[in-house]
Amino acid sequence: MNSPVYEPRKLKPGTLRVIPIGGLGEIGRNMTTYEIDGKILIVDCGVLFPEENQPGVDLILPDFTPIKDRLDDVVGVVLTHGHEDHIGAVPYLLRLRQDIPLIGSTLTLALVEAKLKEHRISPYTLTVHEGEKEQLGPFDLEFIAVNHSIPDALAVAIKTEAGVVLHTGDFKMDQLPLDDRITDLRAFARLGEAGVDLFLPDSTNADVPGFTAPERDIGPVLAAVIAKAPRRVIVASFSSHVHRVQQVLDAAHANGRRVAFMGRSMVRNMTIAAELGYLRVPEGVLIDGKKAADLPDNKIVYMSTGSQGEPMAVLARMANLEHQIEIGKGDTVILASSLIPGNENAVYRVINGLMKLGANVVHKGNAKVHVSGHASAGELLYVYNILRPKNVLPVHGEYRHLIANQELAILSGVPESHTFIGEDGTVIDLKDGHAEVVGQLDLGYVYVDGSTVGEITDADLKDRRILSEEGFVSIFVAVDVQTGRTIVGPEIQARGFAEDEKVFDDVKPMIIKALYQAAENGTRDTHSYSQVIRRTVGRWVNSTHRRRPMIVPVVIEA
Amino acid sequence: MNSPVYEPRKLKPGTLRVIPIGGLGEIGRNMTTYEIDGKILIVDCGVLFPEENQPGVDLILPDFTPIKDRLDDVVGVVLTHGHEDHIGAVPYLLRLRQDIPLIGSTLTLALVEAKLKEHRISPYTLTVHEGEKEQLGPFDLEFIAVNHSIPDALAVAIKTEAGVVLHTGDFKMDQLPLDDRITDLRAFARLGEAGVDLFLPDSTNADVPGFTAPERDIGPVLAAVIAKAPRRVIVASFSSHVHRVQQVLDAAHANGRRVAFMGRSMVRNMTIAAELGYLRVPEGVLIDGKKAADLPDNKIVYMSTGSQGEPMAVLARMANLEHQIEIGKGDTVILASSLIPGNENAVYRVINGLMKLGANVVHKGNAKVHVSGHASAGELLYVYNILRPKNVLPVHGEYRHLIANQELAILSGVPESHTFIGEDGTVIDLKDGHAEVVGQLDLGYVYVDGSTVGEITDADLKDRRILSEEGFVSIFVAVDVQTGRTIVGPEIQARGFAEDEKVFDDVKPMIIKALYQAAENGTRDTHSYSQVIRRTVGRWVNSTHRRRPMIVPVVIEA
Structure with missing residues (x-):
């Protein structure tokens, strides 16, 4: 992060403190804390997925440092919707205090409970619906329907004696959504008339001009592709995108095909969505994946995961002939999904x-089979105009998205001085309609790596990047520290770099000689001998191979 | 690659054998060989840039295996244009035989000669112009002007007794190019009327519907952005894109600004292009990069490299404040370039x-500051209709591009059986208008890595990927092979994984015990003791950390 770190002043009674813990400067690990009069409300607790320069990392969590000594003051966690970047870190938070209440809609809580079950955590939950109000300590909460790429998403208005905050969560403004549940602009208007002191809007598509197309535009495209498909159809999408799956079910049904869910998360989420009534399954359309193979090829649609080219997901395994469904001529594959930046090579590898x-591969590059879940600039302007917020803190975006959202706020009439470009750990105090940045916490990335949380550091990742680009050379010697005489070794091992060990025959006598010379110059300790080896091998590798592998000397006293 | 490998039959006299050595199934390392009556003509010899799953690799070369024992039969290398994916591997080919003649246009040869100079190679060259014909052994060559994103590009018609081949190189059909040098459809028409037996067209944009927009559309956008810019302007683009740079020069000049070239390849290429008259530099507009800082901020445009987010290029260094030009409020940065798939995260990191x-950052996502250099589907249809080739081998593309180009050929009336989807090493014989696949060679990736060529193998890269995701643990012991008693060690080192060595205190006694037990079970050699250590440590790491680092045991006889 870039901003200088400084401690905020002590929080005064009656002032609301807002700290975005994650999600500013990145798309992922969304989490915001609200504190007033000693009590803390958390909104969302998600994960971030690693980029290619964070190899081996499974997940990245928000840095819980600001609350980890304050867990007893937390009155609850509001979860705006059930996407991983909003709920994925809940298990890690509840490991710290298991009885923190979770507040969310029916579907959101069902998804987070399924996830917590895998972590063997049984949470305290409070189900809320749009239009309802709840009081948690000093926080009066009002929940407002918003439309997104997962059903049952909620915005939350947070009312305290310090003022009114509107936290949208992710949303867009599809005016004809599949479930008729639109973003509740009447509620936004009512809040706006009463006065919104601080507005935290979704920035994901703030730099996209115009309006996000309606989800229902996709249905006819899917139906047309399925109608023309001579053999099997495989549709890949996100496993939480209930409305996308709904349209696949409907298009399959209209074409006399049955649908089999493939992939663990797809099966789990769609089972939940169907049980709770969010997914309307036409009578008899579903079929078990194993039984589907008995149907004629032109009577089946497989609904799978893996639209981002994830190597272990169903679609990539099909592309590599590592799945029981063997793709062949006449099969049709539809990637009804976005292409998340960074995944291009993986996705194109799967398509190729x-x-x-x-297979005939249909994707958003050649057909209208995806729309975004986030409000574009045109929609955000509607919201700014209907709310007329006093202060704006754009959230949920990389820097370029936050800036684009800030520009929209300013264009709509919010004074620039009332807009805030924050980053993770920015501390903003609100009172009497006045918002102010009062501190910047030093928050880091918390890596989940295998069974460890927070043990892998940025230094480890730097080592991993060096290892991946250059490999390593390890050199073992047992040395007489008094004379520098090599008693055992040098034994040299290398990986990712010139793995034929004969390459090192030239450098071994150079190491032995260098150790002797070091002793003559007074060296007597293993650490200094290690440095001598590092220098000797490093220079040799650089001059002979023009490479800089990691050099790992091990010197023990003989 | 996927197709089964099989040896082609012996080539008969009077039959032309075509082998795409590189560029099929990938965008890069384009190279094709043509052989008849014992003589070989090569068209292009380029490099491929590595993807994220080829860490540390500098370049990827075509596999020269099919010609490396036939170098004396090579009559020359035709270079269609000066892009790296067409000329970048020439130095590595000439290392094998330095006097292979290079044939190309003035600019193409100037760029390849500058590159060869860095390799201390002085080549034999033959400069050709559009409309000219040359005979090289059994090959009658005719060179035809084509329009591309670098000036002076040529297609080549290859006439032998076996038939006529048209090899386009990269091209598009801008009808109003900056240099008025259009793709010569009259020549294509003449060739088509006489009969083209085999056509090898550029497939890069075959899956893009419609027509590529004209390069000159960009000029007014650049001029408008520069006119409004309050302070400095930095434009980043490809260092060989003479016409893009021309438009920057013109737009800067029209706005009373001077231009400084930044970055070694930009300076080198634009110096060559200006000297040869391809870049028309308005009087007094250029200024040395070092002197530019003395100008007022609103009088300068820096023209730089780094539009793909390359970490060592000018633009990324500016974004990291590692460049003498310190970007600040009011500066404008224009990325007048494509966004090559796989580079998204790097580019967005630079933009953020x-x-x-x-800085105000203008890029193709928010302004029309880039057009492609390749013909879209609409343009390719014009070419198919004007040529009416007997046989088609789409080249220059990933599989999805080749298939899209094949579909266009079929739509335009080429029988499907006369279209060929090849891959690197596919062997096609042509005679009397009949083309046929007669073999599939087993060609690999040749990695340039530091000063080594072809030494790094796919196994090394697999090790690097494991190292990058999991790190490694190396274990040294000196053991009495008769008793299994550990005399020295275990010394354990780890990187990229739990670098605190105390982590390993638990496993050390387990190793010592396992070695004893192995000896009791009859183990007497260091290799078997190594296996014991690998198993012991592997199981322990997996059960305690759920990780699978590379485990590197070193056992020596004490």
């Missing part, structure tokens, strides 16, 4: 692989 | 960094 097997 | 420093 499927095409080589003979 | 520049914006954090206060």
Whole structure:
């Protein structure tokens, strides 16, 4: 992060303190804390997925440092919707205090409970619906329907004696959504008339001009592709995108095909969504994946995960012929999904692989099979105009998205001085309609790596990047520290770099000689001998191979 | 690659054999060989840039195996244009035989000669112009002007007794290019009327519907952005894109600004282009980069490299404040370039960094500052209709591009059986208008890594990927092989994984015990003791950390 770190002043009674813990400067690990009069409300607790320069990392969590000594003051966690970047870190938070209440809609809580079950945590929950109000300590909460790429998403208005905050969560403004549940602009208007002191809007698509197309535009495209498909159809999308799956079910049904869910998360989420009534399954359309193979090829649609080219997901395994469904000529694969930046190579690898097997591949590059879940600039302007917030803190975006959202706020009439470009750990105090940045906490990335949380550091990742680009050379010697005489070794091992060990025959006598010379110059300790080896091997590798592998000397006293 | 490998039959006299050595199944390392009556003509010899799953690799070369024992039969290398993916591997080919003649246009040869100079190679060259013909052994060559994102590009018609081949190189059909040098459809028409037996067209944009927009559309956008810019302007683009740079020069000049070239390849290429008259530099507009700082901020445009987020290029260094030009509020940065798939995260990192420093960043996502250099589907149809080739081998593309180009050929009336989806190493024989696949060679990736060529293998890269995701643990012991008693060690080192060595205190006694037990079970050699250590440590790491680092045991006889 860039801003200088400084401690905020002590929080005065009656002032609301807002700290975005995650989600500013990144798309992911969304989490915001609200504190007043000694009590803390958390909104969302998500994960961030690692980029290619964070190899081996499974997940990245928000840095819980600001609350980890204050857990008993937390009155609850409001979860705006059930996406991983909003609920994925809940298990890690509840490991710290298991009885923190979780507040959210029916579907959101069902998804987080399924996730917590895998972590063997049984949470305290409070189900809320749009239009309802709840009081948690000093926080009066009002929940407002918003439309997004998962059903049952909620914005939350947070009313305290310090003022009114509107936290949208992710939203867009599809005016004809599949479930008729639109973003409740009447509620926004009512709040706006009463006065919104601080507004935290979704920035994901703030730099996209115009309006996000309606989800229902996709249905006819899916139906047309399925109608023309001569053999099997495989549709890949996100496993939480209930409305996308709904449209696949409907298009399959209209074409006399049955649908089999493939992939653990797809099966789990759609089972939940169907049980709770969010997914309306046409009578008899579903079929078990194993039984589907008995149907004629032109009577089946497989609904799978893996639209981002994830190597272990169903779609990539199909592309590599590592799945029981063997793709062949005449099969149709539809990637009804976005292409998240950074995943391009992986996705194109899967597309090329499927095409080589003979499949016809339909994706957002050649057909209208995806719309975004986030409000574009045009929609955000509607919201700014209907709310007329006093202060704005754009959230949920990389820096470029936050800036684009700030510009929209300013264009709509919010004074620039009332807009805030924050980052994770920015501390903003609100009282009597006045918002102010009062501190910047030093928050880091918390890496989940195997069974460890927070043990892998940025230094480890730097080592991993060096290892990946250059490999390593390890050198073992047992040395007589008094004379520098090599008693055992040098034994040299290398990986990712010139793995034929004969390469090192030239440098071994150089190491032995260098150790002797070091002793003559007074060296007597293993650490200094290690440095001598590091220098000797490093210079040799650089001059002979023009490479800089990691050099790992091990010197013990013989 | 996927297709089964099989040896082609012996080539008969009077038959032309075509082998795409690189560029099929990938965008890069384009190279094709043509052989008839014992003589070989090469068209292009480029490099491929590595993807994220090829860490540390500098470049990827075509696999020269099919010609490396036939170098004396090579009559020359035709270079269609001066892009790295067409000329970048020439130095590595000439290392094998330095006097292979290079044939190309004035600019193409100037760029390849500058590159060869860095490799201390002085080549034999033959400069050709559009409309000219040359005979090289059994090959009658005709060179035809094509329009691309670098000036002076040529297609080549290859006439032999076996038939006529048209090899386009990269091209598009801008009808109003900056240099008025259009793709010569009259020549294509003439060739088509006489009969083209085999056509090898550029597939890069075959899956893009419609027509590529004209390069000159960009000029007014650049001029408008520069006119409004309050302070400095930095434009980043490809260092070989003479026409893009021309438009920057013109737009700067029209706004009373001077231009400084930044970055070694930009300076080198634009110096060559200006000297040869491809870049028309308005009087007095250029200024040395060092003197530019003395100008008022609103009088300068920096023209730089780094539009793909390359970490060592000018733009990324500016974004990280590692460049003498310190970006600040009011500066404008224009990325007048494509966004090559796989580079998204790197480019967005640079954009976010520049914006954090206060810059206004203009890129193809928010302004029309880039057009492609390749013909879209609409343009390719014109070419198919004007040529009416007997046989088609789409080249220059990933599988999905080749398939899209094949579909266009079929739509335009080429029988499907006369279209060929090849891959690197596919062997096609042509005679009397009949083309046929007669073999599939087993060609690999040749990695340039530091000063080594072809030494790094796919196994090394697999090790690097494991190292990057999991790190490694190395274990040294000196053991009495008769008793299994550990005399020295275990010394354990780890990187990229739990670098605190105390973590390993638990496993050390387990190793010592396992070695004893192995000896009791009859183990007497160091290799078997190594296996014991690998198993012991592997199981322990997996059960305690749920990780699978690379485990590197070193056992020596004490």
